[in-house]
Amino acid sequence: MIFLDITNETCPMTFVKVKLQLAKMEAGQDLEVILNEGEPLNNVPASCEEQGYKVLSIESVGDGKHRIIIQK
Amino acid sequence: MTNKVEAKTDKKDLTLVCFSGDFDKVLAAFVMATGAAATNRKVTIFFTFWGLNVLKKDYGRKMQGKGFLAKTFNFLMGGRNQLPLSRLNFGGVSPHLMSSMMKKHNVATLPELIEAAHALGIRLVACEMALHILELERDDLIEEVEGVVGVATFLNESENAHIIFV
Secondary structure (H helix, E strand, C coil), X not given: CEEEECCCCCCCHHHHXXXXXXXXXXCCCEEXXXXXXXXXXXXXXXXXXXXXCEEEXXXXXXXXXXXXXXXX | CCCCCCCCCCCCEEEEEECCCCHHHHHHHHHXXXXXXXXXXXXXXXXXXXXXXXXXXXXXXXXXXXCHHHHHHHHHHCXXXXXXXXXXXXXXXHHHHHHXXXXXXXXXXXXXHHHHHHHCCCEEEEEHHHHHHCXXXXXXXXXXXXXXXXXXXXXXXXXXXXXXXX
């Protein structure tokens, strides 16, 4: 599993980092992303699904942060 | 393994016309472009007039072109490092202050956004006519530039795209 923390990133680098990381991965590999609520949480999972990737889980880890697992 | 970043969805394409060479406006153009590409849209940026300063291979001031006027204009316009803030430029100090504020708040700087644009496969094209006026050649521009095109090509390729003028 590959790990990516985008809680310190701001728009548009939140989406950009996730998109570029997924592009580097092989199909079937999982990516764990820690992101903030609001814009990143509302849009990153949706944007990944649009590309045909599977969002396996979304869970709150407290402090307004969430962990999502995406399968390429 | 594939490194290719593709837009696979049926979302409308986005074309930005970057006419301005102002630091803040160019920044806005690149934020929209990278945001759109990262959310699965095919993006093209068409640079013309002042916007061409962003694409010059020489980031600083340089005499370019053949004639006296072209050389003077190119020197005064400068490159990526000389983009002025559209307001409160204070002789060119403000863009540097703005960049340091952006870094402090973890906002991507212009060079970072340009690099991201390239990584995301955003097409950067330059206006043929404006290059001609300024007596610049394709080789005077950064290698990320995909082509030098005219307005007809740009419009044809943007037929089904949103077009935003900056």
